[in-house]
Amino acid sequence: MRSLGVKMKKRKRLSAADRRDQLVDVGRSVFAKLGYEGTTVEEVARKAKISKPIVYEHFGGKEGLYAVIIDREMELLYSRVAESIDTGSPRERFEKAISSFLTYVRERPDGFAVLTRDAPGSSGRGMRSVISDLGERITEIFQKEFKRAGLNPKLSPLYSHALIGMVTSAGQWWMGSRGISQEKAASHLAAIGWMGLRHIPEDPTMKE
DSSP states (O other), X not given: OOBTTBOOOOOXXXXXXXXXXXXXXXXXXXXXXXXXHHOOHHHHHHHHTSOHHHXXXXXXXXXXXXXXXXXXXXXXXXXXXXXXXXXXXXXXXXXXXXXXXXXXXXXOHHHHHHHTSOOSTTOOOSHHHHHHHHHHHHHHHHHHHHHHTTOXXXXXXXXXXXXXXXXXXXXXXXXHHOOSOHHHHHHHHHHHHHHHHHTOOSSOOOOO
């Protein structure tokens, strides 16, 4: 029976894939705000307006949801950086990699916030893994430049990981301040890294 001629609308039921995507989006926001320890299945379910069993059904619990979020964000970040360094001179590829990284920070602040928090336990996920994997992906650029400059290419991973760490730390600061434009931040970070590479001594020594 209709009441006052108003027809009740049934809530549209999401497909399993759409529900998973919804929970990933909600979970990313909650983890970014509360951190891993502060996040609960109850909070994710409340934000998604569903019951807790649905979260467990799709991810097995908080740990499973967190792992999927981390994996998706890392793959997105890696794919963007990989695309940026496909073509161009070594310097152009290096600059585009930094610009792509900052674009990710700007467009996905929640994802970056989750990545910058170390994962619980010894899963190997989190920012340490991001720095390590991105460092490996740009090592090829450094190796070519080291060879061209007559330097030992075996040292290139040391410099690539160091500079990725620098850019990651600067990205965290930039995300919180935004007092500098993305273009300006990227150009300065690229200049620091590239000019440093251009002036590496063949055998540096510590000054006493």
